[in-house]
Amino acid sequence: MAIKYSTGDRDVVVVIGSGAGGGTLANELAQRGVKVVILEAGKHYTQADFENDEWAMFNKISWLDKRISAGGWHHTKTYPNLPAWIVKGVGGSTVHFSGVALRFQPHDFQTRTVYGQVEGANVLDWPITYKDLAPYYDKAEKKMGVAGSEASGMPPMPENNHYKVMAAGARKIGYKKIVRPVASNSKANDGRPACMQIGFCMQGCKIGAKWSTLYTEIPRALETNRAELRQQAMVLRIEHDKSGKVSGVLYVDAKGRTQLQKARVVCVAGNSIESPRLLLNSASSLYRDGLANSSGQVGKNYMNHATAAALAIHRKPVYMYRGFDIGAVVADEVDLDTRRGFNGGYYLEGLALGLPYTAAFMKPGGWGREVTSALDMYDHMSCVWVCGEDMAREQNSITLHPTEKDQYGLPVPIVTKTYHSNDEAIAAHGLRQFRRLSEAVGATRVIDMPAYPASHNMGTNRMSALARDGVVNKWGQAHDIKNLFISDGSQFTSSSAANPTLTIVALAIRQAEYIAGAMKRKEI
Known part of the structure; x- marks a missing residue:
């Protein structure tokens, strides 16, 4: 019988969110004997709920609570209420992610040292190095079953047409680093089947070949009988005691009732929008600017990669939609080379789009012969997503709307983003090279x-060596409150050019070790 903890149990660790960070952390803690309550705002979908239909799944699993895009980016016009494409459900965005599993490079942890002071940016070194995280990258790759990884021992994913077209073009113009590390089984592994090349990977893997905490970490945490999952549990605020330590989590349950779960430790893993929003919403007479915000950095330094996208129409059919959603990933431009006119670098990721998404993304809100003539050639298309380093900027932020409230009575989050000139240079260079x-x-x-x-989505609760520069320390532990942790991508100090999921998982494994040890030593 599944464990059920009392809301008055003061010895549990409450994990808010069940995605790459929260789901992994919950399982790692439970495996170490820690009592865990997982609060997930969304529903508990299963693979039986997945449909190989882009719009049906977008509407079913996406976080569609109102958000407002603000700032200088084009989202204010093209996607005014959808600044981020994430999942509201058990498993979080690991249900939807493409599966790309890239490591940060060593210099990504030392952007302030390597780049120096960047005008118009707020770059900072992480309080950890690549060497600190390398053994946890190994553990994450093994856990996730990353195809092509030495640590996992999984062979590379088979090359589909999209891969072959991207790779051939890359080699023609002199590129040599063509990779495809993806967290999906290239052979049966870890109780899950091999990828059947169905496609629709971003709609939820129907057979479970792609790693997701929905059907890996969460079930394993529950099997220990030390973890409890509460779905449709929207957290309103984090409570604290007179000494300033967090003491519980106030949330609305699936039946609309307000509940207060007591806690020994609280770990926030709600993504880079919801996590700072929650800390800001938890302001009190002791923490007037929100929890863990003595630096004023909660909600600041929002990053979501310097990105661009493009389609190519070829003379012969490509059928990019056949097979795993990621074709070739060209890695030659990720290295440091300021002769190109920018800091950092980028990947060219061959990301297949289905026909509905292609129609929607090509010219948002527009139509006409320019669009229809291209869609007529859909089966001849290849597609790229430029994924480049995004400069941390203090003005790129998550803030609370002064008057507008959501269905829970919470202020609607405003996501403000204006590209740095470095971001724009990366995106332009990537489009030219594609x-x-x-x-x-x-x-x-x-x-x-x-x-x-x-x-x-990264940043907004960033790691820093000094409390004045960020929100959490090298363990993701709040500088201001020792029993409060950030366990998702919002703790990132820089974005790198790498897709964030692998690093989130590696940090969660490392953080679980620290929390379990600190609890055992009675430090928290």
Whole structure:
């Protein structure tokens, strides 16, 4: 029988969110004998609920509570209420993510040292190095079953047409680093089947070949009989005692009742929008600017990668939608080379789009012959997503709307983003290089698209060596409150050019070790 903890149990660790950070952390803690309550705002979907239909699944699993896009980015016009494309459900965005599993590079942890002071940016070194995280990357790759990883021992994913077209073009223009590390089984592994190349990976893997905490970490945590999952539990605020330590979590349950779960430790893993929003909503007479916000950095330094997208139309059919959703990932431009006119670098990721998404993203809100003539050639298309380093900027932020409230009575979050000139230079360079590699293999038309809402949301509760510069320390532990932790991508100090999921999982494994040890030593 599944464990059920009393709301008055003061010895539990409450984990808010069940995605890459929260789901992994919950399982790792439960495996170490820690009592865990997982609060997930969304529903508990299963693979039986997944449909190979892009819009049906978008509407079913996406976080569609109102949010407001603000600032200088084009989302204010193209996606005014969808600044981020994430999941509201058990498993979080690991249900939806493409599966790309790339490591940060060593210099990504030392952006202030390597880049120096960047005008108009707020770059900072992490309080950890690549060397600190490397053994946890190994553990994360093994846990996730990353195809092509030495740590996992999984062979690379088979090359589909989209891969072959991207790779051929890349080689024609001199690129050599063509990779495809994805967290999906290239052979049966860990009780899950091998990828059957169905596609629709971002709609939820129907057979469970792609790693997701929905059917890996969460069930294993529950099997220990030390973890309890409460779905449709929307957290309103985190409570604290007179000494300032967090003491419980106030939430609305699936029946609309307000509940207060007492806690020994609280770990926040609600993504880079909801996590700072929760800390800001938890302001009190002791913490007037929100929890863990003595630095004023909660909600600041929002990053979502410097991105762009484009389609190429080829002379012969490509059928990019056949097979795993990621084709070739070209990694030659990720290295540091300021001769290109920017700091950092980027990946060219061959990301297949289904026909409905292609129609929606090509020209948001528009139509006409320009669009329809391209869609007529859908089966001849290849597609790229430029994924580049995004400069941390203090003015890029999550703030609370002064008057507008959501269905829970909480202020609606405002997501403010204006690109740094470095971001714009990366995106432009990536689009030029995709055009070059596509034309090198005979593409007849290349169509640049505005960047679409990203699942890669980072920063807003960043790590820092000094309390004045960020929100959490090297363990993701709040500088101000020792029994409060941030366990998702909001703790990132820099974005790197790498998709964030692998790093979130590695940090969660590392954080679980620390929390379990600190609890045992009675430090928290």
